[in-house]
Amino acid sequence: MRLVKLNARHWAAGLQWFQVSAKSKRDMNAVRSEGMKLKGEPPDMVAFRPRQYGFGASGGLAGYTTANPLAGGIGLPSSSFLGVFRLEDVHGESFWWVCAVRQGLISGQGDMVCASKEEADAQVAELTDLLGHFDDQAFCATWEESRAWLIPLLNYRRQARLRPLLGDAGFRRRLFALGAAISLVLVCGIGLRTYWNHQAEQQALQISRQQIEERAQRQADLLAHPERHFPMPWATARPVGAAARVCLESMLSLPLSAGGWQLTKAQCDGRTLTAFWDFSPGADYRLLPPGAVLETSTRARTSVRLDSGPDERRPDGDFRSLACKTDVSRHFYQLTANMGAHLSRFDFEKPATAVVDKVEIVAPWVRGSWELSAVPDALALDGSLAAALDIPGLVLSGMEYGNGWTLKGEVYATPE
Incomplete structure (x- = not known):
């Protein structure tokens, strides 16, 4: 998993999700058993959402205990969504995140962390081949674009936080240490306590003043450079x-007639060439134009993926x-x-x-x-x-x- 900070909250990306029946009761022992069967790095965290649970490996990073799953925290406009986002984790390391939701449920491989854009593109292609077309799609190529797209849709809920899969023994150790520290403070006496209270008040005042200044500076930066937060x-x-050249070359390469079928219309969006053919007397239904499929008894359609070549800088x-x-x-x-x-x-x-x-x-x-x-x-x-x-x-x-x-x-x- 990767830990991301958005809108002053921690979010976890890269969980592996599973679906449960709406009538089934959530059995933590069964969930632990399923987690131990997974291949690769053993999961140590689990998140729950309606009809789903997801596993993730924290790598020992404590921040995951306050994190919501990012894929489950986005208020999406529809129940069919595919998104690719460029994110940065809490250590400043950049990565690509692919999110896929079908019928309101996160796909099993629809919460994927990728090291490169090529890996993310391959994951998108695999999801599209497996699940078909998605009603809504989003692509954010920079950290700033991703923040601008995600933050307005995030909904953080305390009950949705990730929890330790095997219980939190570390919490008991921290609780014991806290009790010992409290006992030590009580023994030190009223004088020492008063001194530290004064120090704490001064530090809190300084932190509050610093937060106010940082918030004012942040607001000034937002108003001065709004372009950083829009795609x-x-x-x-x-x-x-370049776009016109790719389309023209592919459209002009089409024959006006193939096997008796007459070319009536051609469309190009720079990535796909679509040609429409009408039946004419003498045409053979067994010899359709190359790659064509019948739409009706008198019309066939051809769709060809174009090689658009390397990207050119605008x-x-x-x-x-x-x-x-x-x-x-x-x-x-x-x-x-x-x-x-x-x-x-x-x-x-x-x-x-x-x-x-x-x-x-x-x-x-x-x-x-x-x-x-x-x-x-x-x-x-x-x-x-x-x-x-x-x-x-x-x-x-x-x-x-x-x-x-x-x-x-x-x-x-x-x-x-």
Whole structure:
């Protein structure tokens, strides 16, 4: 397990979860017996939640006794969720955490600690293959993004704390030592006790003053740099030119006809190419286009995973390079007029807000969505459209060719 501190509370990541029947009573002896059967490092901690219990190995770190399981402490928006987060433990060591919930229950391998992003990606692929599509998904590539996403959803409960699997013999030893210390203090007399009380009061006063100063500094930092607590999707998205190139090359490689089936529409999101084929007289149902499956008696569909190549660094990763939404709107309107295309679904949302350490902060940018249809073939094919869409903060999320070219995506801009 890894111990993480979020919102001044300890949280444990990396438990192995098991499901119990809703009618079964929780038998601690049976739970201990199950824990001893697990392979690998023997677990010494257990956590309980409705219809589930999870095992973990603390490695002797005492902080786990006050920790809630992180996977069980997130108030998720739905009962089907898959998330990947970059976290730091209490020692400052960075790791990746994969969380998967299906039907409100944490999956057996859905509370996984990974040493690298590649390992986390492999775990996500395995969970997706095993459990299928998840209704809600989240990906936070930095510690700051993960904090901003998780903290508003955390719900710490004392009764959900991890507990020792074999009992806490250390607690009895600490209790005995505490009794001996109290006896020693009583023997020392009223004078010594008064002296230490005075010292304790002074120390408490100093700690209180320091906490007030730290809290004020924390609030000032939050208000001065709110961008640190919101994800920046455009910074990790593929540059528009590269995304358009991957889609165009794959879409133009499709034949117009295969085995008598006619290509009617192609869609690309940069990761997957989807082609739709219609039946025409003379077509053979036994000779569908390569990789195609029948959707209806007259339509087939092909989905191909694309090799998008290495990631390219975007020059607009810093939010200070974003244009204001007024300038972005003017750019889109002029671009639409110049090419004779149609702009639809173009609007901006309100700035995102979050509460961090009881301080409400507002993202210094807004998210907009856009869709360009009826784009001339010449502009889409010669690369000039990608150049025209080279706007800071713009993300190309998909291209489609059916009755003409259609492009859609998101754009991020400063409010004014």
